Amino acid sequence: MNIQNAQKIVDNWINEHGVRYFNELTNMAQLTEEVGEVARIIARRYGEQSEKESDKEKDLGEELADVLFVVLCLANQTGVDLQEAFDKRMDKKAKRDHDRHHNNEKLK
Numbered sequence: 001m002n003i004q005n006a007q008k009i010v011d012n013w014i015n016e017h018g019v020r021y022f023n024e025l026t027n028m029a030q031l032t033e034e035v036g037e038v039a040r041i042i043a044r045r046y047g048e049q050s051e052k053e054s055d056k057e058k059d060l061g062e063e064l065a066d067v068l069f070v071v072l073c074l075a076n077q078t079g080v081d082l083q084e085a086f087d088k089r090m091d092k093k094a095k096r097d098h099d100r101h102h103n104n105e106k107l108k
Helices: 003-017 024-045 060-078 082-096
Strands: none
Touching (some): 003 060, 024 060, 060 082
């Protein structure tokens, strides 16, 4: 599945199961909340914080998917073709950063 298809799937879901998209500010707050849930898992599972018993059942993949869902919602409601934007960004990063990381002493 490409990103354009994912945007269509989300739009279809909103139209079939939701009333409408939440407004952009609400979705931005929702995105922040979902990123916070990912951060909580990462900090406790892979970082130095201890993992609470209630956090051990949390699925990182599902939380990342929640982030992706809200990002796709924001792209849809603001008219962003995320596939095009992503491809453009990856091309720019490939040109700009081709040797950058290989020459970074901190990564060796």
